[in-house]
Amino acid sequence: MRAIVVFIDQIDVPGTLHPTAHQLLTLARAAGEPVAVVAGPVDAGLAADLGAYGVTRILHSEQADLADYLVAPKADLVAQAAAAVSASAVLLDNGPQGREIAARAGVALNAGVITDAVSVESVDGALVAHKSVLAGSYTVAARATSAVAVISVKSHSVEAAPAAEATTPAVEAISVNFAPASLGARVVQRTPRAASGRPELEDARIVVAGGRGVDGDFGPVEEMADVLGAAVGASRAATDAGWISHSAQVGQTGKKVSPQLYISVGISGAIQQKAGMQTSKVIVAVNKDPESPIFEIADFGIVGDLFKVLPQAVEEIKRRRG
Amino acid sequence: MENSALNIVVLVKYVPDTQFDRHLTGDSHRMDRNESILSELDEYALEAALALTDARGGAKAGNKVTALTLGPAAAAAAVKKSLQIGATDGVHVSDEALAGSDASATSLALAAAIKTLGPVDLVITGMASTDGETSIIPAQLSARLGLPQLTFASSLEVDGSTVTARRDGDDFTEEIQATLPVLVSVTDQANEPRYPNFKGIIAAKKKKVTTLSLAELGLPADAVGPAGSLTRVDAAAERPARTAGTIITDSGEAGVALADFLAAQKLI
Ligand SMILES: Cc1cc2nc3c(=O)[nH]c(=O)nc-3n(C[C@H](O)[C@H](O)[C@H](O)COP(=O)(O)OP(=O)(O)OC[C@H]3O[C@@H](n4cnc5c(N)ncnc54)[C@H](O)[C@@H]3O)c2cc1C
Ligand SMILES: Nc1ncnc2c1ncn2[C@@H]1O[C@H](COP(=O)(O)O)[C@@H](O)[C@H]1O
Numbered sequence: 001m002r003a004i005v006v007f008i009d010q011i012d013v014p015g016t017l018h019p020t021a022h023q024l025l026t027l028a029r030a031a032g033e034p035v036a037v038v039a040g041p042v043d044a045g046l047a048a049d050l051g052a053y054g055v056t057r058i059l060h061s062e063q064a065d066l067a068d069y070l071v072a073p074k075a076d077l078v079a080q081a082a083a084a085v086s087a088s089a090v091l092l093d094n095g096p097q098g099r100e101i102a103a104r105a106g107v108a109l110n111a112g113v114i115t116d117a118v119s120v121e122s123v124d125g126a127l128v129a130h131k132s133v134l135a136g137s138y139t140v141a142a143r144a145t146s147a148v149a150v151i152s153v154k155s156h157s158v159e160a161a162p163a164a165e166a167t168t169p170a171v172e173a174i175s176v177n178f179a180p181a182s183l184g185a186r187v188v189q190r191t192p193r194a195a196s197g198r199p200e201l202e203d204a205r206i207v208v209a210g211g212r213g214v215d216g217d218f219g220p221v222e223e224m225a226d227v228l229g230a231a232v233g234a235s236r237a238a239t240d241a242g243w244i245s246h247s248a249q250v251g252q253t254g255k256k257v258s259p260q261l262y263i264s265v266g267i268s269g270a271i272q273q274k275a276g277m278q279t280s281k282v283i284v285a286v287n288k289d290p291e292s293p294i295f296e297i298a299d300f301g302i303v304g305d306l307f308k309v310l311p312q313a314v315e316e317i318k319r320r321r322g
Numbered sequence: 323m324e325n326s327a328l329n330i331v332v333l334v335k336y337v338p339d340t341q342f343d344r345h346l347t348g349d350s351h352r353m354d355r356n357e358s359i360l361s362e363l364d365e366y367a368l369e370a371a372l373a374l375t376d377a378r379g380g381a382k383a384g385n386k387v388t389a390l391t392l393g394p395a396a397a398a399a400a401v402k403k404s405l406q407i408g409a410t411d412g413v414h415v416s417d418e419a420l421a422g423s424d425a426s427a428t429s430l431a432l433a434a435a436i437k438t439l440g441p442v443d444l445v446i447t448g449m450a451s452t453d454g455e456t457s458i459i460p461a462q463l464s465a466r467l468g469l470p471q472l473t474f475a476s477s478l479e480v481d482g483s484t485v486t487a488r489r490d491g492d493d494f495t496e497e498i499q500a501t502l503p504v505l506v507s508v509t510d511q512a513n514e515p516r517y518p519n520f521k522g523i524i525a526a527k528k529k530k531v532t533t534l535s536l537a538e539l540g541l542p543a544d545a546v547g548p549a550g551s552l553t554r555v556d557a558a559a560e561r562p563a564r565t566a567g568t569i570i571t572d573s574g575e576a577g578v579a580l581a582d583f584l585a586a587q588k589l590i
Binding site: 012013070071072075095096097099100102103104106107108110111112113114115116128132133134135136137138139140141142143144145146179180181184185186187188189190191192193200206228236246247252253260261271272275278279282283284286290295296297298299300301302303304305308309310311312313314315316317320 | 340341343344345346351363424425426429449450452453455456457458459460461462464465466468469470471472473474476486489490491492493494495496497498499500501504509510511551552553554555556557558559560561563564565566567568569570571572574575576577578579580581583584585587589590
């Protein structure tokens with residue numbers, strides 16, 4: 001069977017596998033023989049977790065350069081491991097690093113690269129990726145025409161499912177030959193960000209996002225998010241004002257989300273904001289200006305003051321839950 | 323080298339204006355490039371280049387900022403606008419055979435074009451094109467040109483020949499350092515792009531735009547376009563445009579109405 005490489009980063013975020021990794025492994029198992037390529041150490045727990053998803057082979061490297069330089073050494077690892085197992089495809093997560101590793105590995109493997117896949121299917125032995133383009137106004141089906149396909153896949157592309165029978169993967173340490181220029185951009189400092197304790201924007205079923213209308217006070221937005229188990233998002237006006245971390249920004253230059261429900265609060269709905277949220281299943285908008293463009297795409301819109309509407313909705317939801 | 327003059331290439335893409343509806347056309351689902359403009363995200367790349375060269379005495383001191391675009395004849399407009407904003411030179415890679423190139427073929431041709439410009443200190447790109455939105459090109463150019471990759475920079479400093487950039491991720495903020503020459507992509511957090519002024523618009527008329535064909539890049543026609551591309555779009559479907567749903571005006575009970583709506587949608 002054809003080997004399908006799944007890239008797993010154990011350097012940036014070591015420990016248990018991210019849900020997206022389980023999804024990628026599930027996709028890989030449906031398309032061929034999943035091979036995990038791990039940057040960083042592989043302990044018994046990780047090997048067992050990978051085995052539970054049907055991984056037969058793990059290739060990994062703990063070379064220090066993987067952590068010391070930006071992106072490029074990891075791309076060298078992925079490309080060399082994929083070549084070593086004659087992979088027909090490489091699957092990665094769709095974060096900025098995942099996409100960039102995909103791009104570089106594509107050059108090294110002379111492989112077609114597709115990013116932002118929302119689903120991947122096997123058609124006559126080839127992988128076909130589906131994605132949204134032009135800020136969600138089109139969906140396209142695309143494939144690599146090269147011997148190897150490199151695809152970065154968004155969260156929730158597939159429901160993660162362990163293999164019917166767990167395997168005991170063979171763990172092989174490999175030694176990567178880094179290209180000289182791969183060791184050029186050194187990470188001199190890394191400052192962790194404080195975790196919010198809320199779901200991650202791209203994984204969340206519900207997102208509550210606040211804009212300039214919150215006027216510095218994300219309290220009502222956060223309370224609404226917490227009662228719904230939602231992630232908190234923001235417009236660029238709100239992140240630029242420093243009211244919330246830039247990593248909460250939704251839009252053209254922020255996160256692109258498509259949750260079941262997006263509640264837009266005190267956001268006018270500029271084109272760049274819409275680019276990150278208009279593929280959401282249901283959109284609710286709360287804005288005091290009836291002329292706001294956000295109302296053109298809202299399934300349910302409330303013209304009103306967010307400081308009145310949100311607390312009342314939170315109370316009502318709590319009341320109904322008893 | 324103590325803050326000597328810099329030779330910078332800025333990549334500017336000619337993209338359909340995001341303010342209008344955008345379309346894919348034809349059997350191979352290509353971008354309709356009518357009503358196109360210089361990508362607004364590439365204005366940050368240009369600003370980054372101009373700020374660096376301003377700090378070293380500008381064009382008078384021998385600093386060079388070349389705006390480079392690859393695209394159809396009309397894409398020259400992206401270069402022209404860059405010259406008006408302050409780029410010193412312009413290069414337009416244009417060839418029939420390039421139409422329908424994917425990221426891999428595009429980065430191949432852009433890398434070849436950059437190599438014709440002699441020793442370059444920095445290649446600066448936008449964080450993503452507003453039409454392709456992949457952020458593949460910067461990483462592929464870095465790989466093809468053998469330049470250190472400092473991408474998604476939200477700040478950029480060059481001191482002597484040491485380049486320092488900040489990259490904001492979800493898990494951490496990183497400070498990245500490299501020695502010239504480098505490839506950088508900048509985000510919309512990096513700076514505040516300047517506008518062309520009257521003086522710039524007049525000055526741009528005297529600036530030279532070099533047009534390069536594939537042959538001048540030393541590339542055969544089948545290295546690019548559909549023949550040289552490694553991906554293919556099989557099908558494209560326009561999503562039905564979103565329409566407005568129910569809009570209510572709060573008269574004191576809208577919070578309850580919101581809860582009703584969420585309950586009816588089985589979201590709570
Ligand atoms: C290159 C570029 C990239 C960009 N990328 C992004 C991006 O990724 N994401 C993004 O969001 N933006 C982005 N922008 C910015 C975008 O163009 C808008 O400026 C921004 O989205 C506006 O944010 P806002 O809606 O919060 O603010 P505003 O447009 O000022 O709207 C605030 C809204 O709040 C409402 N309001 C005020 N008070 C209340 C109240 N008490 N109750 C209810 N409603 C109230 C007002 O009626 C108004 O509609 C980008 C811009 C550029 C140039
Ligand atoms: N055809 C092109 N001509 C010039 N620059 C380009 C072109 N395509 C991409 N770029 C540059 O690469 C960046 C990222 O583009 P992309 O990888 O398409 O998202 C853009 O912001 C541009 O700076």
